[in-house]
Amino acid sequence: MENVIEAIGLTKSFGAFTAVNAISFHVQKGEIFGFLGANGAGKTTAIKMLIGIANPTSGAAKVAGFDVFTEAESIKRNIGYMSQKFALYDDLTVKENITFFGGIYGLTRAAIKTKTQALIDELNLENVANHLVGSLPLGWKQKISFSVALLHNPKIVFLDEPTGGVDPITRRQFWEMIYKAAHQGTTIFVTTHYMDEAEYCDRVSIMVNGKIEALDTPKNLKKTYKAENMNDVFLKLARG
Amino acid sequence: MRLFLGFVKKEFYHILRDRRSLFILFGMPIIQILLFGFAITNEINHVNIAIFDHSKDVTTHEIINKISASSYFTINQLINNEKDIESVFKKGKIKAVLIFERDFNKKLITNKSPTVQIIADATDPNTANTISNYINAIIQTYVKEINKDVPVVYQINAQSHMVYNPELKSVFMFVPGVMTVILMLVSAMMTSISITREKELGTMEILLVSPLKPIQVIAGKVIPYVFLSVINAMVIIVLSIFIFKMPVQGSLILLGFESVLFIITALALGILISTISATQQTAMMISLMGLMLPVIILSGFIFPVGSMPLPLQIISNIIPAKWFIIILKAIMLKGVGIMYIWKETLILLAMTLFFIILSTKKYKIRLE
Amino acid sequence: MSITLNHISKSYKNVQALNDISFNVKAGELFGLIGPDGAGKTTLFRILTTLLTADSGSATVSNFDVVKDYKKIRNSVGYMPGKFSLYQDLTVEENLNFFATIFGTTIKENYDLIKDIYVQIEPFKNRRAGKLSGGMKQKLALCCALIHKPEVLFLDEPTTGVDPVSRKEFWDMLKRLQQTGITILVSTPYMDEAALCDRIAFIQNGSILEIDSPQEIVKHFSKTLYNIRAHNMYQLMESLSHYKHTFSAYPFGEYVHYSDNRMDMNPNELHMYLVSKGLNEIIIEVTQPTIEDTFMALAK
Numbered sequence: 001m002e003n004v005i006e007a008i009g010l011t012k013s014f015g016a017f018t019a020v021n022a023i024s025f026h027v028q029k030g031e032i033f034g035f036l037g038a039n040g041a042g043k044t045t046a047i048k049m050l051i052g053i054a055n056p057t058s059g060a061a062k063v064a065g066f067d068v069f070t071e072a073e074s075i076k077r078n079i080g081y082m083s084q085k086f087a088l089y090d091d092l093t094v095k096e097n098i099t100f101f102g103g104i105y106g107l108t109r110a111a112i113k114t115k116t117q118a119l120i121d122e123l124n125l126e127n128v129a130n131h132l133v134g135s136l137p138l139g140w141k142q143k144i145s146f147s148v149a150l151l152h153n154p155k156i157v158f159l160d161e162p163t164g165g166v167d168p169i170t171r172r173q174f175w176e177m178i179y180k181a182a183h184q185g186t187t188i189f190v191t192t193h194y195m196d197e198a199e200y201c202d203r204v205s206i207m208v209n210g211k212i213e214a215l216d217t218p219k220n221l222k223k224t225y226k227a228e229n230m231n232d233v234f235l236k237l238a239r240g
Numbered sequence: 241m242r243l244f245l246g247f248v249k250k251e252f253y254h255i256l257r258d259r260r261s262l263f264i265l266f267g268m269p270i271i272q273i274l275l276f277g278f279a280i281t282n283e284i285n286h287v288n289i290a291i292f293d294h295s296k297d298v299t300t301h302e303i304i305n306k307i308s309a310s311s312y313f314t315i316n317q318l319i320n321n322e323k324d325i326e327s328v329f330k331k332g333k334i335k336a337v338l339i340f341e342r343d344f345n346k347k348l349i350t351n352k353s354p355t356v357q358i359i360a361d362a363t364d365p366n367t368a369n370t371i372s373n374y375i376n377a378i379i380q381t382y383v384k385e386i387n388k389d390v391p392v393v394y395q396i397n398a399q400s401h402m403v404y405n406p407e408l409k410s411v412f413m414f415v416p417g418v419m420t421v422i423l424m425l426v427s428a429m430m431t432s433i434s435i436t437r438e439k440e441l442g443t444m445e446i447l448l449v450s451p452l453k454p455i456q457v458i459a460g461k462v463i464p465y466v467f468l469s470v471i472n473a474m475v476i477i478v479l480s481i482f483i484f485k486m487p488v489q490g491s492l493i494l495l496g497f498e499s500v501l502f503i504i505t506a507l508a509l510g511i512l513i514s515t516i517s518a519t520q521q522t523a524m525m526i527s528l529m530g531l532m533l534p535v536i537i538l539s540g541f542i543f544p545v546g547s548m549p550l551p552l553q554i555i556s557n558i559i560p561a562k563w564f565i566i567i568l569k570a571i572m573l574k575g576v577g578i579m580y581i582w583k584e585t586l587i588l589l590a591m592t593l594f595f596i597i598l599s600t601k602k603y604k605i606r607l608e
Numbered sequence: 609m610s611i612t613l614n615h616i617s618k619s620y621k622n623v624q625a626l627n628d629i630s631f632n633v634k635a636g637e638l639f640g641l642i643g644p645d646g647a648g649k650t651t652l653f654r655i656l657t658t659l660l661t662a663d664s665g666s667a668t669v670s671n672f673d674v675v676k677d678y679k680k681i682r683n684s685v686g687y688m689p690g691k692f693s694l695y696q697d698l699t700v701e702e703n704l705n706f707f708a709t710i711f712g713t714t715i716k717e718n719y720d721l722i723k724d725i726y727v728q729i730e731p732f733k734n735r736r737a738g739k740l741s742g743g744m745k746q747k748l749a750l751c752c753a754l755i756h757k758p759e760v761l762f763l764d765e766p767t768t769g770v771d772p773v774s775r776k777e778f779w780d781m782l783k784r785l786q787q788t789g790i791t792i793l794v795s796t797p798y799m800d801e802a803a804l805c806d807r808i809a810f811i812q813n814g815s816i817l818e819i820d821s822p823q824e825i826v827k828h829f830s831k832t833l834y835n836i837r838a839h840n841m842y843q844l845m846e847s848l849s850h851y852k853h854t855f856s857a858y859p860f861g862e863y864v865h866y867s868d869n870r871m872d873m874n875p876n877e878l879h880m881y882l883v884s885k886g887l888n889e890i891i892i893e894v895t896q897p898t899i900e901d902t903f904m905a906l907a908k
Contacts, residue, residue: 038743038771038772038774039741039743039770039771039774040742084769138644164769165645165769166645166797167643167812167907168644168799168900169858172858172859176845176859180842183842193769193770193775194798195772199861199862200841200859218862219862229861230861231772231800234773235772235773235776238771238772238773242709242712243709243710245709246705246706246709247706247709247710250698250702250706253702254695254698258697441691441695441696442690443693443694445654445657445659445687446693446707446752449659449682450707451682451683451711606659606660607654607660
């Protein structure tokens, strides 16, 4: 299996404080990788290094085959990113958003057009394609946002709490989209605070105080920590 | 009261911890006053002029000497050909050319009134005007000098005498204007931004759902800025007195009272702006476009109200800054007391009351 | 009754935010408002905290009318809005002091009430609120909402975006607070938190779907529910979505929760179907519906 993310001893310090402390792991092609941790455990900092917007203090990492130190620009072209805080422009319509994001990833006009139509068909957006994104329910926004992150066929998609606050049904539809993308070979790197979603991942890592305390399949983690579900695993680990 | 003081204390924390706002608050008045004082000026100094003397006799020499002796002009070039006049202007260095007609001295003695022609470069009309006035004045002085022994029977002499700003120093004109602009900016913009920030953060929701009365929230927001604006006004006055030798002829207490009145006007405007804007950005745009531009353009700060078209003159009346500038000039330069400016003060007071009532009416006790 | 709502409706421009909402919360109750983002929870909170007025209907908090007696309500309730509402540029202690002051009290006076929570953030009392982690901010916000010893506490999505550990701690605190007699109305998008409330109301698109205790509410799920597992989740979901008898099939942790559209379904038949789709390691077993299953069934 091909590794699309390889991190060895990746570290980031801010002065005396070490936010990410020598984490090492790898993620395979087409894998759904759950990246869990308490608030402040260092998840966001780690993701920032992997997507090439923050320089590691030490260690090494390759994302989509590119070095995070020297080839950050190539990384950015080969990944998709979606965060809960910023997804789409509320004051642009669905179509305008898709066109804009297609444009910044250098898609041709024709490609944007076909992709836009495909996306609208897939998500049943015919009626709202010309509505402002701001007027749509959160769940829809997140689904559109995920599709937009996939527009340029990235090797990896980073999803930072994509389902926070989304209703239970839409949340599951969202995960169906994740499964589908993974099935087609896209690697999914996802953070979440819903522990049932952790079970959907192929492998899960749990960060505590800047270190990866556990990394395995949900099944093995539950066995190792003698827990009934991932929530218990998380509570046992993160409580320290 | 303890509730209220707690609120005011919190406002001071906000202001003191925000370096950028602090810089705007205290750096800007100083920079503005220095800029206006030094850079923008109507005075002329060592202006380069050229002379085209057809006569070259005793009188013209004496006049030329007088001109070159003044610090206002430097005689840079002597021209001997009509055609050269245009070319020296085109080079740009020479701002005026003085032409003495033929037989200057002869005409003077024979009582035929010789003429001096002043050609000035009017691409900058203010400077051209000043140059021509100054040259005129020098020539007049000279004429008086040579005539002092000769009794002239019929002559009307217009004597102009500049009062209140005898040296025509432009800084005297700018100080009241800059002070007005700064007080407006600090008071109105800063308060409106600080209130809308609470809306953006969501803290306004908590403040509303608390025993604090709306009037306490508003007053708590306003008081720190009254304090800061008064400090600002003092800084401006002190700077202009010590650096630009600006006189304050009238009573400092009256000046202080009028300044506080204007500060309150501006604060009331700031509150009004905050009631109609949902974000800090909107508040800032409205403050800048809605307040600063009229203050700069229509208040008489830069362009005299008297020379505006009638509609603009009428509009200028509703601009509080216009009245404050009149008051400031009257106190600082004319040294008059309240007896002479009670009308302007009353207008300002009425406007302030109007804004306060309007903003308390518009201030919402709920979110919509 | 601590909180009553009678036929409350509210719309913005062309969106109906709340549609004929009626329910009561008893004194000392921990009542949960469960629903996704955009369901109308925040609007409901704002009406009860007197920040908005309803288009129609009436409501009371501590027997005060939310419109007429808004001043009295503002003196006696605690409110933690959904957006994090503390001053980021003030320290932990300054924030708490400020909120104590504007409610006419001091930290000392009501220290007992916040002690449990405050000791956890006290080591950082000189840190600016903006520099705290999510869980810490929340604890501070709760302290600020509690500092004046409110009769009723309104918490609008206090745990959104917070990790499971901090969420659990937060709910432990709520349970302890409830012991002191405070009525608590809390909203959350997390269904697992619903189980910790005395009673819950499901809310979706501005309407109440059901109100009951967490134990009783699951009885509104009328079908038999099955846990289904196979070696490949994606393939399993695909196969179930094409199965003609599928009523609902939602992934739940390592299983898919499946309900059939027939009254008398035979699990063996489904097993055969899944085998025919190339799935193996198949497990099909009856399970008890959770609160989330019930919500989805009612919201469908």
